[in-house]
Amino acid sequence: MSIAREKKKPFLARTRSQKGFDWADIITYAYLILGTLIMLGPVLWLVTSSFKTPAELTNFPPRFLPYKQKTVTLPGTDKALPLFTVEIDGETKELAQLRRIGIEAQMIDPANPDAEPYRVNIADRQPIESISFSLDNYVEGVQSFNFLRYFANTVFVTVVATLITLLINSMAAFALSKYKFKGSNAIFLTMIATLMIPLSVILVPVFLVITSIGWNNSLWGVIVPAAATPTGVFLLRQYMLTIPDELIEAARIDGASEWRIFVQIILPLARPALAVLAIFSVMWRWNDFLWPLIVLTQSEVFTLQVGLNAFQGELNVQWHLILAMTVLTIIPVILVFGFLQRFITSGIATSGLK
């Protein structure tokens, strides 16, 4: 329709033809590409850095890709010898360094190891390097950082908390949307009133409750307090209100128990809302920091986030391990995002949750 109108208009009134770049296009693309650099660049930098050797990491100025010096093992030497290019008498040679004495290096030609070693000023040699993505940092990190324990703790918290949240929130939402009972309005309004009060406002009293139960340094102390999210109940209730009551009535006449109605009719029909809540719950729990930081003080119960923070706070910062562990922490998130991007983005856009 619009094309037809466009054609009728006189030539000069036809603004912005479909063809060609105009200034708005250029500005938009320039902005998006600059934005891509700022958004993606830091993460790419983290990833390439995580493959560098500790020595390479202290190099300044740093290089984008991880390099490793080539080495050669010769008969008669027990260590691998680093390779350099050296210019001797106008000829460029690849030599292995035997040892270094002061500013002089004794170097040997790998092709001719029995010859007299060359004596070279250390300023005159250039290391031979190749790009190498070494997994050493990852291996060492997993061993010294107890990554697997923290990972298992975090997976446990995320999975169990999400299951509990989905179950009790959907049960409550079912009651609040499909039954008329005394106090239902009071319950709903109280929950709405606390919708925007985050855990960070009531840290001290929740800590008291946790301590009284004996859940200090227990993963249950992290899982349970935030399980009854008013946000989740609200979201699910609004969705369940759209499920017709006739379905429930018909099932009751057929003799289904209330629990069976909930599991076999309500839950399948509320699947889109449940999926949104599940995705958010996983995100909240995986990234949660402040509350686990308070509840968990012994390192064997740390979650990944708390562990990572403790690790970077240690006196001599071992960046090569931190970088590798950070990348490992991101991988599950990237995987989830890759599979569920559509759900996540539409979920946020429609619910305004975070």
Next chain:
Amino acid sequence: MASQQTQHHGPTNILELVLSWVGQVFIFLGDLLFLPLQRWFGVRSMAYVFVLPNLVIFGVFILFPMLLNFNYAMSGGGNLFPQERPFVGMANFAELFNCDNFFAPNTCSQDRFARASLNTIFYVLFQVAFMVLAAVVTAMALNYKIKFKAFFRGVFFFPVLLSPIVVALIWKWILQENGVLNAILLSFGLDKISFLTSAAWSKFWIVFISIWADMGFYTLILLAGLQAIPGELYEASKIEGAGRLATFRFITMPLLMPTLLVVLVLSLIRAVQVFDIVFAFTGGGPGTSTLYIVQYIYTNGFASPSRQYGLAAAASVVMGLVLIVLTFIQLGLGRRRS
């Protein structure tokens, strides 16, 4: 139910079968627990049974602590258990606001609270203003007729999924003394800057990093708002011969306003509670230059040698009040919108 709808082959069938078995077991166990209750109390009363688990956890871990928070705020001493805490009335609040001059933190008896409050106010103003601006611009760019739309949308959104600790570590690595940003500065002939030990720079980077991490979320909401504007309006303005600026001023802006207000309030509420990124990035330093309210609460309640639960609770009551005011503003705006 699901198994009836799908007619797949091979492993999917097995998966469906397993799932339906799990479902049957789930129903059976539930009935074992709930059917006697239903027989005893009647169908109508099952509502209470369904709401109970959520209500118990909500009551014990949200509602009760909320009320108890006032008890803590009005009692003193370092004991955690309420029965061992002497009532002190409004003394904690008086202590927090005991200032000769409210704009000079060193005249306050709780100078850390005053600094944290001022820092938070400045942080909220700058972070929200620049983030909403950047989110609007990004959403408009993504809504424009561009190629690789899905790619760009993903690029701007993905930091939202990263944990605050990861975000802090990524940037700490970039901004450290021998980091890549200093290398870039040097290559342009500038001097190195100690970003992490300078009060002004660390404040700046906290704002920048939290915008980097959160912007995608608000961009997405704004993008949905932009896409909800009917295309006929733009066509009509095209026919009228309206320029780009006029179209933006008279169509995009007014119709995006409700979404923009929601974004504004949501981001305000979030900004007031800034903690995680800062804690891992600067730990509140250097000095108190990036100390914010939640960290003040955390330090007093959980990380100082002598626990001052009263001060922590009083400060959290103050923060809660601010959040409630912001929530009411949001509700008011929401009502006006509908």
